[in-house]
Amino acid sequence: MSESNAFAKQLAEEKYKYGFTTDVDTDVFQRGLNEEVVRQISSRKGEPEWLLDFRLRAYRHWTTQTCPRWAHLKLPEIDYQAISYYAEPMSRKKGPQSLDEIDPEVMKTFDKLGIPLEERLALSGNTAVDAVMDSVSVKTTFKERLAEKGIIFCSISEAVREYPDLVRQYLGSVVSYRDNFFAALNSAVFSDGSFVYIPEGVRCPMELSTYFRINAAGTGQFERTLIVADKDSYVSYLEGCTAPMRDENQLHAAIVEIIVLDRAEVKYSTVQNWYPGDENGQGGVFNFVTKRGHCRGVNSKLSWTQVETGSAITWKYPSCVLSGENSVGEFYSVAVTNNYQQADTGTKMIHLGRNTRSTIISKGISAGHSSNAYRGLVRVGEKAEGARNYSQCDSLLLGDKCGAHTFPYMDIHNETAIVEHEASTSKISEEQIFYCNQRGIKTEDAIGLIVNGYAKEVLNKLPMEFAVEAQKLLSVSLEGSVG
Amino acid sequence: MSNNTNEMLNIKNLHASIAGKEILKGIDLEVRQGEVHAIMGPNGSGKSTLSNVLVGHPAYTVTEGSVTFRGKNLLEMAPEDRSHEGLFLSFQYPVEIPGVSMVNFMRTAVNEQRAYKGLEPLSANEFLKLMREKRALVGLDSKLANRSVNEGFSGGEKKRNEIFQMAMLEPCLSILDETDSGLDIDALRIVAEGVNKLHTPDNSVIVITHYQRLLNYIHPDVVHVLYEGRIVKTAGPELALELEERGYDWLKE
Numbered sequence: 001m002s003e004s005n006a007f008a009k010q011l012a013e014e015k016y017k018y019g020f021t022t023d024v025d026t027d028v029f030q031r032g033l034n035e036e037v038v039r040q041i042s043s044r045k046g047e048p049e050w051l052l053d054f055r056l057r058a059y060r061h062w063t064t065q066t067c068p069r070w071a072h073l074k075l076p077e078i079d080y081q082a083i084s085y086y087a088e089p090m091s092r093k094k095g096p097q098s099l100d101e102i103d104p105e106v107m108k109t110f111d112k113l114g115i116p117l118e119e120r121l122a123l124s125g126n127t128a129v130d131a132v133m134d135s136v137s138v139k140t141t142f143k144e145r146l147a148e149k150g151i152i153f154c155s156i157s158e159a160v161r162e163y164p165d166l167v168r169q170y171l172g173s174v175v176s177y178r179d180n181f182f183a184a185l186n187s188a189v190f191s192d193g194s195f196v197y198i199p200e201g202v203r204c205p206m207e208l209s210t211y212f213r214i215n216a217a218g219t220g221q222f223e224r225t226l227i228v229a230d231k232d233s234y235v236s237y238l239e240g241c242t243a244p245m246r247d248e249n250q251l252h253a254a255i256v257e258i259i260v261l262d263r264a265e266v267k268y269s270t271v272q273n274w275y276p277g278d279e280n281g282q283g284g285v286f287n288f289v290t291k292r293g294h295c296r297g298v299n300s301k302l303s304w305t306q307v308e309t310g311s312a313i314t315w316k317y318p319s320c321v322l323s324g325e326n327s328v329g330e331f332y333s334v335a336v337t338n339n340y341q342q343a344d345t346g347t348k349m350i351h352l353g354r355n356t357r358s359t360i361i362s363k364g365i366s367a368g369h370s371s372n373a374y375r376g377l378v379r380v381g382e383k384a385e386g387a388r389n390y391s392q393c394d395s396l397l398l399g400d401k402c403g404a405h406t407f408p409y410m411d412i413h414n415e416t417a418i419v420e421h422e423a424s425t426s427k428i429s430e431e432q433i434f435y436c437n438q439r440g441i442k443t444e445d446a447i448g449l450i451v452n453g454y455a456k457e458v459l460n461k462l463p464m465e466f467a468v469e470a471q472k473l474l475s476v477s478l479e480g481s482v483g
Numbered sequence: 484m485s486n487n488t489n490e491m492l493n494i495k496n497l498h499a500s501i502a503g504k505e506i507l508k509g510i511d512l513e514v515r516q517g518e519v520h521a522i523m524g525p526n527g528s529g530k531s532t533l534s535n536v537l538v539g540h541p542a543y544t545v546t547e548g549s550v551t552f553r554g555k556n557l558l559e560m561a562p563e564d565r566s567h568e569g570l571f572l573s574f575q576y577p578v579e580i581p582g583v584s585m586v587n588f589m590r591t592a593v594n595e596q597r598a599y600k601g602l603e604p605l606s607a608n609e610f611l612k613l614m615r616e617k618r619a620l621v622g623l624d625s626k627l628a629n630r631s632v633n634e635g636f637s638g639g640e641k642k643r644n645e646i647f648q649m650a651m652l653e654p655c656l657s658i659l660d661e662t663d664s665g666l667d668i669d670a671l672r673i674v675a676e677g678v679n680k681l682h683t684p685d686n687s688v689i690v691i692t693h694y695q696r697l698l699n700y701i702h703p704d705v706v707h708v709l710y711e712g713r714i715v716k717t718a719g720p721e722l723a724l725e726l727e728e729r730g731y732d733w734l735k736e
Contacts, residue, residue, distance in 0.1 A: 445591060
């Protein structure tokens with residue numbers, strides 16, 4: 001490698017500071033996918049028969065499906081037989097474990113990511129974390145303190161063992177394995193993820209979070225999150241994701257299901273920073289995610305907030321099914337694409353109940369040669385008297401080689417519904433940047449100021465500490481995009 | 484000369500072009516500490532080009548000559564460093580930056596300047612106190628200070644906001660580019676009073692203007708006439724009055 005190449009690589013690594021790998025013994029399955037692999041995953045996790053059945057039905061359905069091509073994405077062919085579907089970063093014992101049993105390298109990894117697994121080091125002492133590396137949850141903090149209130153927060157594998165009735169009742173009830181190609185794949189091979197149950201009348205006293213980390217090479221991550229908010233409960237849940245820098249693409253296909261019962265409220269926030277690939281579009285994570293919540297109860301509320309800066313390809317539509325009367329769905333999104341990243345992201349608001357309301361605020365930011373599409377559906381069913389939706393989709397362009405697209409769909413079957421849609425496209429001009437320069441503000445900081453100003457409405461919805469991180473992330477993701 | 488300790492700006496034989504077209508064709512200009520210079524001239528003579536070149540606007544290319552600012556080679560510096568070194572431009576057409584509050588904008592600017600000088604950033608309280616002081620000094624409405632940078636400001640408000648930023652950044656040399664354009668007489672007076680309050684024996688001002696009327700309020704020590712990319716005449720303040728009376732034609736040879 002020439003000296004200048006080495007320097008460029010060093011710079012690139014500085015920009016994606018999560019790009020390191022952890023040297024830890026990992027038990028990785030042979031590459032490839034067939035019924036036997038599905039059975040192996042299930043038996044490795046000691047799962048009951050009903051769950052193996054669920055996986056096998058999903059797998060068989062998946063084999064009849066093809067990858068969806070309707071998104072505004074250039075999708076390369078993915079060879080599903082070239083991926084390993086299970087990677088476990090250490091040998092670990094079943095059941096409850098102490099920190100001593102976690103490989104020190106894994107501990108270090110999460111420390112380096114700013115996610116301490118020792119409770120005394122937790123961010124402001126008020127965030128519980130489920131840390132997932134590759135296919136397994138390595139540690140869930142503050143479980144005991146939460147248990148005092150009857151809150152269940154654990155890995156989904158543990159939930160299958162300890163609370164099988166709850167999992168069986170809700171798993172697949174919002175996102176069926178028949179929902180789409182990637183949902184079928186995930187349902188067949190999902191490895192770990194988080195499970196949350198907030199009992200009736202309980203307000204969760206701390207933020208709950210899951211931190212997803214891909215480490216092993218040649219593997220995919222297929223996590224599954226299930227959140228149930230019982231009547232009159234409240235929880236705020238955060239999700240963060242990073243991966244090492246690798247020249248090959250890695251597949252991430254997750255499912256998040258949320259059930260919100262009468263008068264309950266769930267806030268779900270994501271900062272997605274999977275490795276986006278390098279400045280030539282080499283490598284990066286393919287992120288195909290199905291996230292959906294069901295507001296089943298009257299006056300229930302579900303709010304999605306996402307800051308999407310990572311991944312080579314993002315295909316993701318966190319949605320709300322509003323069947324409870326007066327239920328509320330919200331979607332706040334900032335999606336940044338730079339270099340050769342592609343994003344097709346948005347939401348679906350399905351109004352089924354009377355007087356249901358939804359709000360969509362989407363802010364796309366495109367730079368470099370990237371492509372950034374908003375795709376959203378607002379559907380109002382026949383019985384959704386008085387349904388209301390307000391959508392605002394803004395695009396901000398940096399440079400003239402990137403693309404921004406908006407695909408809003410409306411499907412209205414009740415004439416009392418009020419549906420509003422606003423859209424705008426703007427550009428950061430060189431004159432704006434120069435004005436900042438003249439006042440002593442460096443170009444990178446000027447872009448940071450302008451972009452954060454543009455995304456303010458969404459960033460304000462994030463929990464405080466997350467918001468600060470997200471602001472920094474926006475600036476870093478756009479480094480080198482102007483001038 | 485560079486051994487002159489109170490020299491602020493020294494421009495020698497400056498040539499500059501935009502899109503391959505030469506606009507400045509050999510400018511010589513010396514400004515000392517404490518002085519106020521006026522640069523006048525007809526439209527298209529290169530006045531705005533000169534101010535843009537000095538602050539390092541990327542659209543312009545310097546093809547020949549040198550510029551020394553407080554003993555340092557100005558042309559080698561990035562635009563933000565020229566600002567940190569104490570050069571300020573009050574823009575003829577200040578740009579709007581939607582979504583960026585004046586508070587955030589100024590705080591970033593002030594703290595980047597402090598970092599350049601090796602000073603700690605101001606705390607939120609110190610900063611807001613500074614904002615209040617300077618706002619009072621130039622008579623900027625608190626409502627404007629809470630809005631996005633220049634967004635929806637009237638022409639007069641934008642110019643007043645420029646002078647407010649000048650007050651915040653305390654530059655050594657301020658260039659006022661057609662600050663009088665688009666201002667009615669009351670707005671003109673308020674802006675000029677702000678400039679006068681900020682002027683001290685230690686800092687200098689270059690007033691670029693088409694008309695003499697701003698010079699009724701900001702009194703120059705030296706007046707230059709720029710024509711076709713060259714300074715064709717330099718004299719005392721009486722020159723401005725003469726130009727007002729006779730126009731520019733008699734200088735065009």
